[in-house]
Amino acid sequence: MSENNRTPLLKVDDIHVYYGSIHAIKGVSFEVNEGEIVTLIGANGAGKSTTLNTVSGLLKPRMGMISFKGESIVGMGASRIVAKGMALCPEGRRVFQQMTVRENLEMGGFTRPAEEIPASLEDVFKRFPRLKEREKQVAGTLSGGEQQMLAMGRALMSKPTLLMLDEPSMGLAPILVEQIFDIIKELHAAGVTILLVEQNAQMALSVANRAYVLGTGKITISGDAEQVLNDDRVRAAYLGG
Amino acid sequence: MVSFLRFLINGISLGSVYAIIALGYTMVYGIAKMLNFAHGDVIMVGAYIAFCAMSYMNLPPLVAVLLAMVVCTALGVVIEGLAYRPLRQAAKLAVLITAIGVSYFLQNMALLIWSSNPKVFPSVFNVGQIRLFDGNLVISSETILTIVANIVIMIALTLFTGRTKMGKAMRAVSEDKGAAELMGINVNRTISLTFAIGSALAAIAGVLLCSSYPTLQPTTGSMPGIKAFTAAVFGGIGSIPGAMLGGLLLGVIEILGKAYISTELGDALVFAVLIIVLLFKPAGLLGKPMNEKV
Numbered sequence: 406m407s408e409n410n411r412t413p414l415l416k417v418d419d420i421h422v423y424y425g426s427i428h429a430i431k432g433v434s435f436e437v438n439e440g441e442i443v444t445l446i447g448a449n450g451a452g453k454s455t456t457l458n459t460v461s462g463l464l465k466p467r468m469g470m471i472s473f474k475g476e477s478i479v480g481m482g483a484s485r486i487v488a489k490g491m492a493l494c495p496e497g498r499r500v501f502q503q504m505t506v507r508e509n510l511e512m513g514g515f516t517r518p519a520e521e522i523p524a525s526l527e528d529v530f531k532r533f534p535r536l537k538e539r540e541k542q543v544a545g546t547l548s549g550g551e552q553q554m555l556a557m558g559r560a561l562m563s564k565p566t567l568l569m570l571d572e573p574s575m576g577l578a579p580i581l582v583e584q585i586f587d588i589i590k591e592l593h594a595a596g597v598t599i600l601l602v603e604q605n606a607q608m609a610l611s612v613a614n615r616a617y618v619l620g621t622g623k624i625t626i627s628g629d630a631e632q633v634l635n636d637d638r639v640r641a642a643y644l645g646g
Numbered sequence: 647m648v649s650f651l652r653f654l655i656n657g658i659s660l661g662s663v664y665a666i667i668a669l670g671y672t673m674v675y676g677i678a679k680m681l682n683f684a685h686g687d688v689i690m691v692g693a694y695i696a697f698c699a700m701s702y703m704n705l706p707p708l709v710a711v712l713l714a715m716v717v718c719t720a721l722g723v724v725i726e727g728l729a730y731r732p733l734r735q736a737a738k739l740a741v742l743i744t745a746i747g748v749s750y751f752l753q754n755m756a757l758l759i760w761s762s763n764p765k766v767f768p769s770v771f772n773v774g775q776i777r778l779f780d781g782n783l784v785i786s787s788e789t790i791l792t793i794v795a796n797i798v799i800m801i802a803l804t805l806f807t808g809r810t811k812m813g814k815a816m817r818a819v820s821e822d823k824g825a826a827e828l829m830g831i832n833v834n835r836t837i838s839l840t841f842a843i844g845s846a847l848a849a850i851a852g853v854l855l856c857s858s859y860p861t862l863q864p865t866t867g868s869m870p871g872i873k874a875f876t877a878a879v880f881g882g883i884g885s886i887p888g889a890m891l892g893g894l895l896l897g898v899i900e901i902l903g904k905a906y907i908s909t910e911l912g913d914a915l916v917f918a919v920l921i922i923v924l925l926f927k928p929a930g931l932l933g934k935p936m937n938e939k940v
Contacts, residue, residue: 463827482827483824483828483830484827484830484832487829488830492828495825495828499828501818501822503817503934504814504821508817511811512818512829512831515811563830
């Protein structure tokens, strides 16, 4: 395929991230091409969220390169990166608890012109009818599943080319996890490129094209999702044998 | 009865000034999670600017107030940028001590520029007075204006934070800076804006305060500043309606306490009330219970 000579949408090259003196990410490299679902799996504390937070600009790598759409975004700051077309739906959802569902979504569209907001709101409400019902409700009163939908809807309000999801299934009942993954597949079908961080490795690998396995700050295994799914080391460590 | 009404109205007027100052404390606390102890001194600077504009430059009062607002807005943004922003990741204690330092800095600058001799603040506004009960109860221009200004500011701020994009962004930042940044909100700029608004309000408060209590000196802002801070805590720090309610209640308690209990103990009474309220409602009257984020 021609993928090899195309510049990837996101290219992370040998990044090192520290928390104070703790070396949390020790040279992680990976790529996400346009139209893919790529998943980053690994145990608790392996550095998955740290990696996403670094890509999104919330954390700054001490070394290494991150480029998005061919442009370096290291040190750019999260608020400017969003406007470039990258959205992170953060771990733990982090919806604005004291603001209404609608206000949360409006904040998601902060970087976009005011006249485009109504149409985007409609799109999000069409995808998540539950949010329309709860439009005027304060986000803190929503259930966990609804908050996850709100967090995803809010991220979509910025019309991202690349949507990064950090543990979208965390703390949700199995039926809701299924729903969330259905939505991920729909978004992908609608042309959104997705970088997915998950603890539920089985689920993540079942929807992804490619996967990277992160073990204490380093990529240990990578390849097509199917290949990773059948890797003995992965099976032993993350899929329960 | 008439005298009680007079005290009550005076209390509401003084409370309105506290409320306007308390808004600055509470908005800054809400968004930057810091106590800006220099806020009271910004009031003093505002009052001096208005004083100079009227007494030396012979500008009309309204222009003088606008000038004071512009200067204080700039001052607030500069203080935030130079003194507090570099400490955004620092320990809370470091920020607090810096704020105290800024407070002394402003007082000493004022001492240098305007000396310690008290200035007599000119009567700023004359919108006429209201006479009730056959002239037994006179409500002065200053009182009317202070109360009206308070109501207008309250409505304007409520509309700003509830309806405008930047106002909503401000609420988003005060809830979760990281998430707000992920929305594309420039957190530093939003914090600057909050300081700007708080400082502009401080200028208004300074003029209103000195219109009713016309002795102006470099320490003029400290005591009202501390009381307004108390009002903000009383109402629930971080809450805009809380600052309003706290300010008004504090003003009324202070004036009624001075009138009916003891002039000397008026201030002590104010703080006694604060302590009692905090014993029963640690988050203040309208404050939300703290849920510290990890």
